Amino acid sequence: MNKESETIPLYKILADLLAPKLKDPFTLSLAERLLKVYEEKGHRGLKEEIEKILAEVVEGADKTSGD
Amino acid sequence: MLIKRVEIEGFRAFKDHLSIDVDDNLTIIYGPPGSGKTSVLRSIEFALFGTTREVVSRSLRREDLINDFCDRARVSLTLLDEVSGEIRVERAIDRNGDSKLRVIRGASEFLDERAEEYLQSKLGCTLEEFTIYVSLGHAELYSLVYSPPTTRDRLIDKLLGLNEVKRFYSELGGRRRDVKIYIEALKGESKRFGDEKVFEEIKLYENELLALLKKKDEIQKELKKLEIEKKILEEKKSYFNELLNKLKNLLEEKEKYERILRSIGGSKVAKYPRVDKEYLLAYAEDVKRRLADLLEELYMKSDADAIRSELEAHNTDSLLALAKSYLKKAGEYILKLEYDVRDAYRDVEDLEEEIRSLEDELSENELKIKSLQDGKVEYERIIKKFGNREEISKKIAQMEVQLKTAHAEKDKCLCVKVLQEGILSSLKSQGTARCPVCGALLNSATNLPKVESPESLKRKIDEIERELKELRNASEKMSRLEPDLRILLEYEEKGRELREFMDSKLEELEEARSRANELRLKLESTKSKFNNLQLMIEKLENLANIYEINEIEDKLNKINNELIKNGYDETYYKKLLEEIENINNRIYELKGRLDELNINENKLLHKIEILKLNASNIVKLQEKLKKAERLHNSLEEIRAAIKQAHVDLRQKLVSKLTENVNLIFNSLNVSKEYLDVRVEVETEAGGRGHYIFYIRRAADGNYIPVATRLSDGQKALLTLSLLLALSKLRTHKCPFLLLDDPIPHVDDSVKAAIVKELRERGAYKQVILSTQSRKLADELEGLAKVYDLTAYTKAYRGS
Numbered sequence: 001m002n003k004e005s006e007t008i009p010l011y012k013i014l015a016d017l018l019a020p021k022l023k024d025p026f027t028l029s030l031a032e033r034l035l036k037v038y039e040e041k042g043h044r045g046l047k048e049e050i051e052k053i054l055a056e057v058v059e060g061a062d063k064t065s066g067d
Numbered sequence: 068m069l070i071k072r073v074e075i076e077g078f079r080a081f082k083d084h085l086s087i088d089v090d091d092n093l094t095i096i097y098g099p100p101g102s103g104k105t106s107v108l109r110s111i112e113f114a115l116f117g118t119t120r121e122v123v124s125r126s127l128r129r130e131d132l133i134n135d136f137c138d139r140a141r142v143s144l145t146l147l148d149e150v151s152g153e154i155r156v157e158r159a160i161d162r163n164g165d166s167k168l169r170v171i172r173g174a175s176e177f178l179d180e181r182a183e184e185y186l187q188s189k190l191g192c193t194l195e196e197f198t199i200y201v202s203l204g205h206a207e208l209y210s211l212v213y214s215p216p217t218t219r220d221r222l223i224d225k226l227l228g229l230n231e232v233k234r235f236y237s238e239l240g241g242r243r244r245d246v247k248i249y250i251e252a253l254k255g256e257s258k259r260f261g262d263e264k265v266f267e268e269i270k271l272y273e274n275e276l277l278a279l280l281k282k283k284d285e286i287q288k289e290l291k292k293l294e295i296e297k298k299i300l301e302e303k304k305s306y307f308n309e310l311l312n313k314l315k316n317l318l319e320e321k322e323k324y325e326r327i328l329r330s331i332g333g334s335k336v337a338k339y340p341r342v343d344k345e346y347l348l349a350y351a352e353d354v355k356r357r358l359a360d361l362l363e364e365l366y367m368k369s370d371a372d373a374i375r376s377e378l379e380a381h382n383t384d385s386l387l388a389l390a391k392s393y394l395k396k397a398g399e400y401i402l403k404l405e406y407d408v409r410d411a412y413r414d415v416e417d418l419e420e421e422i423r424s425l426e427d428e429l430s431e432n433e434l435k436i437k438s439l440q441d442g443k444v445e446y447e448r449i450i451k452k453f454g455n456r457e458e459i460s461k462k463i464a465q466m467e468v469q470l471k472t473a474h475a476e477k478d479k480c481l482c483v484k485v486l487q488e489g490i491l492s493s494l495k496s497q498g499t500a501r502c503p504v505c506g507a508l509l510n511s512a513t514n515l516p517k518v519e520s521p522e523s524l525k526r527k528i529d530e531i532e533r534e535l536k537e538l539r540n541a542s543e544k545m546s547r548l549e550p551d552l553r554i555l556l557e558y559e560e561k562g563r564e565l566r567e568f569m570d571s572k573l574e575e576l577e578e579a580r581s582r583a584n585e586l587r588l589k590l591e592s593t594k595s596k597f598n599n600l601q602l603m604i605e606k607l608e609n610l611a612n613i614y615e616i617n618e619i620e621d622k623l624n625k626i627n628n629e630l631i632k633n634g635y636d637e638t639y640y641k642k643l644l645e646e647i648e649n650i651n652n653r654i655y656e657l658k659g660r661l662d663e664l665n666i667n668e669n670k671l672l673h674k675i676e677i678l679k680l681n682a683s684n685i686v687k688l689q690e691k692l693k694k695a696e697r698l699h700n701s702l703e704e705i706r707a708a709i710k711q712a713h714v715d716l717r718q719k720l721v722s723k724l725t726e727n728v729n730l731i732f733n734s735l736n737v738s739k740e741y742l743d744v745r746v747e748v749e750t751e752a753g754g755r756g757h758y759i760f761y762i763r764r765a766a767d768g769n770y771i772p773v774a775t776r777l778s779d780g781q782k783a784l785l786t787l788s789l790l791l792a793l794s795k796l797r798t799h800k801c802p803f804l805l806l807d808d809p810i811p812h813v814d815d816s817v818k819a820a821i822v823k824e825l826r827e828r829g830a831y832k833q834v835i836l837s838t839q840s841r842k843l844a845d846e847l848e849g850l851a852k853v854y855d856l857t858a859y860t861k862a863y864r865g866s
Contacts, residue, residue, distance in 0.1 A: 010228045013719070017712035018705070027701040031708065034239070038231075043238045050242040050702075054249060057694040 011035035068189060069833050070111065070803055071153070072145040077137030078113065079106035089835060090852035093826055096837040097844035098856030104837035105204070107856070108805045111835075112202055114144040114158050115186060116194045117166060123194065130162055138162050148189060156186065190801055200226055200794065202805035208786040212760055212773060223758050226793040227720045229713065233754065236709045243702040250695045257688040260681040269678045276671045283664045290657050297650045304647060307640055347610050351383050354603050358390055358397075361596050365400045383611045390604050394597075401597055404590050411583035418576040425569045432562045439555035446548045453541045463542065466535040473531055477524040487515055714750045720796060721748045721758075727792035728785075735784045735820050741777070744785065745770055760785070780817070783810040787821060803833040815842045822847060 015032045022028040030053070037049040069091055076084045080103030087094075087107065098104045109119045113132060121127035133140040141159040148154055151172050160166040170182040177185050190197075198207065199222060211222055224230045261268070355374060362371035374393055453459045486503055491512055493500035500509045509515070728744045745761040761770035762777065762785070773785060787809060794804070810821060818840060825834050838844065844853050 010231060013716060014232065014709070014712055017715050017719075018708045021708040021711060022704060024701065024704070026697070027704050030698075030701050031705040034705070035235070038235050038238070043234065046235070046238050047242060047245075050245060053698065054246060054695065057698055058691050 011039040068146055068148045068154075068802065070144065070835070071147050072143075073107065073111060073114075074141075074143040074145075075107065075110045076141045077134045078110050078140040078142055079103065079132060079134060081106060081110075082134045082136045087854055088852070089833070091833060093822065093833075093847075093851035094835045095822075095844055095847055095851050095853040096835065096856060097839075097841065097853060098837070099839060102856040104839075104856060105807050108202060108807050108835065108837060110142045111144060111805060112194070112197065113140075114142040114156050115190060116197065117158060117168065117183070118194065120194070120198045129160065129164070133160065133162060146189075151189075154189070156182075192801055196225075197801070200790070201801045201803065202807070203790070203809060204807035205783060205809050205811060208783060208790060208809050211786045211789055213782065213786075216757065220756055220758055223793070224756060226790075227717070227724070227796060229717055229720070229756065232709065232713050232716060236706060236713065236754075239702060239706050239709065243699060243706065246695060246699045246702060250692060250699060253688050253692045253695060257685050257692070260685050260688070261678075262685065265678050265682045265685060269675060269682060272671055272675050272678065276668065276675065279664055279668055279671065283661065283668070286657050286661050286664070290654060290661070293650055293654050293657070297647065297654065300643060300647045300650065304640075304643055307643070344614065347383055347607075347614055350603075350607055350610060351386050354390055354600070354607050355386060357596075357600050357603065358393055361397055361593070361600055362393060364593060364596070365397055365404070367396065367400060370396065383607070383614075387604065387608055387611060390607070394601060394604060397597060397600075401590070401593055404586070404593060408583065408586045408590050411579065411586050415576065415579045415583050418572060418579055422569060422572050422576060425565060425572060429562060429565045429569065432558050432565060436555060436558045436562065439551050439558070442548045442551045443555060446545060446552060449541045449545055453538060456542065456545055459538055459542050459545070463535060463538045466531055466538065470528060470531045470535060473524060473528045476519070477521055477528065480518050480521050480524060483516075483518045484521070487512075487518065490515065710754060713754055717748055717750065717756050721746050723796060724789075724792050727795050728788050731788040731791050731824060732785060734824055735788060735817065736781070738781075740765055741781065743770075744773075744788070760789075780810070780813040783813060784817065784821075791824065803835065806834065806836045808837050808839060811839065815840050815846070818843045819846055822851070826850075 011032075014035055018031050018035075019028060022031055033053075034046060034049060038046045041048075070089045072089060073087045074084065075081045075086075080101070085107075087096075096104050096107050109121075109132075112119050118129065119127070119132065122129050122132065139159060139161040141157070143158075144156040146154040146156065153172075155171040157169045157171075158167070168179050168182045168186075170177040170185055172185075192201065210218065211226075212219065214222070221230070224233070359371040359375045362368070362374065370393055374389060377389060454462070489503070490500040490509060494509065494512055498510065501507070502509060725744065725746045728746065732744050733742070741762045742765050743763040745763070747759045747761065749757045749759070751757060760773040762773050763770050764776070773782070777785060804825075806825075810818060813821075818838065822836065822843070825836070844855065847853060
């Protein structure tokens with residue numbers, strides 16, 4: 001029996017579709033990161049990830065001002 | 068994850084225990100209508116979700132899941148997970164509504180809520196999703212193509228995973244809003260710290276601080292100048308003060324000695340304004356001599372010798388110190404002498420008291436003697452009359468013998484008288500008579516002896532008895548008096564002793580009085596000498612003081628001369644003091660202003676510090692704001708891109724879907740009346756996709772909408788093809804497919820083709836298919852594991 005899946009992960013297809021649309025590397029990597037998290041952990045994971053990213057941003061801002 | 072075994076008991080159609088070992092690829096459940104095919108498939112649903120679609124849609128009650136002849140339904144499912152290995156799921160409900168779930172994984176066991184969570188994590192789909200693409204009957208299959216457009220579009224979107232994209236888009240919107248809220252909060256916080264105004268305020272306060280520091284500097288310079296001036300003036304003042312202090316001390320001392328002089332007699336001081344050194348020493352020598360005499364008189368010879376031998380250097384100060392010390396010692400001795408005098412007089416008083424007490428005792432003794440004297444006189448009278456005790460006893464003994472003799476004689480006389488009367492009577496009558504005693508013959512009475520008369524004898528006896536009585540009375544009285552006489556003797560003896568003792572005490576008293584008088588006289592004389600000496604020492608001291616004052620006056624004169632010589636001027640001094648005071652006032656004023664400025668400076672620094680802190684916070688917040696806004700913009704950008712990508716993705720997936728559906732449909736469709744299938748999609752303004760299915764008719768090659776022309780069998784084939792094509796486009800955590808007689812209206816050859824397709828093209832690893840076709844079951848024997856539910860003890864097994 002040939003049970004090999006022809007499927008490609010949805011986030012991967014979406015990421016491919018988003019790549020030409022998002023010129024900013026930060027935005028593109030952010031989109032990929034969020035898509036992957038959503039694929040793996042669902043909406044709860046996405047919420048946590050955004051909080052994490054926000055914290056990273058704030059921390060980054062603190063570090064910059066500290067420097 | 069694969070299903071390995073299903074065990075059912077008391078669930079829906081199954082009263083008794085049923086166990087089905089599921090094949091890893093394809094399992095066929097065969098049975099006529101009502102044999103329990105659907106119950107087997109629902110038992111899996113029940114084991115995994117605790118309910119079934121019928122209960123959720125309320126076409127059945129939960130207790131309807133329990134067999135009518137049972138109180139409890141129990142389903143056990145054995146699963147095989149690639150990661151966790153074998154997992155056993157046991158679920159049961161009873162008619163009371165109690166349900167239990169137990170999941171066993173190796174040595175671990177989860178119950179109820181934890182077990183549900185674990186199962187969900189392993190399945191990765193909800194019951195709704197399970198009913199759409201995992202466990203389907205022909206009704207669900209038809210709904211893919213033939214349900215109302217909205218439902219159909221939603222289902223296909225879901226199976227394509229597009230609603231996931233939509234949900235992601237929507238979730239992203241929610242998260243973007245969260246970021247926006249965060250940005251607003253940052254802005255609010257920045258506003259709270261004062262925003263840009265803070266920087267202006269800092270500048271303002273810093274300028275104010277600079278002005279203040281300038282003012283402070285000016286004051287400090289002036290203060291420094293004043294301090295130097297003050298120092299010069301203070302030095303001058305200090306010099307004058309030193310001289311003045313000296314002068315003041317000497318004046319005070321002079322005043323003190325003048326007061327002393329006045330107290331010892333002002334006239335004498337006036338008379339002898341200056342004390343000669345030789346006179347002072349001669350006087351000191353006299354004091355020393357008299358003091359030595361006094362000490363000797365007080366039996367302090369060694370001290371007397373000491374004071375005589377000391378002070379050869381004629382030092383009056385030392386002499387005064389020593390004299391005072393010895394005088395103090397002598398005073399102590401005099402005090403002792405006073406105690407001696409007091410003790411001596413106390414001895415005298417004690418002796419007088421003792422003598423008075425002796426006199427009282429003597430007087431009492433004499434009174435007692437006197438009271439006993441009468442007894443003594445009476446006793447002596449008895450002795451004089453009757454003799455002493457021995458003589459009286461002797462007389463009493465003699466008298467008692469005499470009395471006894473007298474009584475015997477009286478009795479004898481009476482007997483003789485009787486005999487004589489007999490004789491006389493005989494003589495008288497017979498002339499003779501015979502003596503009754505001796506027998507002699509008597510002729511006459513003359514020969515009869517004379518006998519004393521009894522009366523005379525009685526008188527004699529009475530006399531003796533009277534005398535005897537007197538003697539006995541006297542003896543008895545003497546016996547009574549004798550104890551008193553003995554006591555009297557004791558008192559007399561005691562009286563003698565007391566008198567002797569008193570005499571000795573009187574002598575002692577005399578001696579004590581004499582000693583006390585002697586001591587008193589000595590004390591008076593010593594005291595008088597002591598007082599005189601004390602006066603002399605005081606005088607000596609005063610003289611020494613006067614002598615000292617003379618010296619001090621000389622010193623005063625010297626200091627006055629020195630002040631004049633150094634240019635001391637009271638007016639100048641006062642002016643100097645005024646000037647210093649003015650400078651001090653100015654310094655005080657300036658220091659006050661400086662303190663005020665310091666306070667203001669601290670306040671300003673504190674304000675600036677707070678503002679700088681706020682500014683720093685604002686900078687940090689702005690930095691954060693910038694980053695957060697960038698994140699927000701990125702999310703916005705991603706959302707916009709996703710919105711567009713969603714449409715592109717749908718097109719892409721639909722294109723792939725068309726390709727797959729064609730392949731599957733052509734392999735199943737043995738009649739070849741219809742050929743290719745085409746799926747078209749229209750995206751609405753809101754992003755929703757509207758799916759339309761076309762099929763090419765072989766007869767004319769035209770694409771016609773599937774909803775209008777196809778038979779039920781063709782429809783079923785088309786929908787199954789669509790499902791299998793969709794399954795190829797998505798992966799699920801549930802790699803098994805449960806089909807509940809999905810195509811009842813096609814012949815067995817088509818069904819066999821479907822099974823073949825399922826085995827070869829489907830994306831599912833494991834398929835459980837129920838069918839009413841006995842022929843199909845028989846045909847598939849050897850290719851799949853087949854269970855016949857007509858008598859569920861019998862199982863068909865493949866080779």
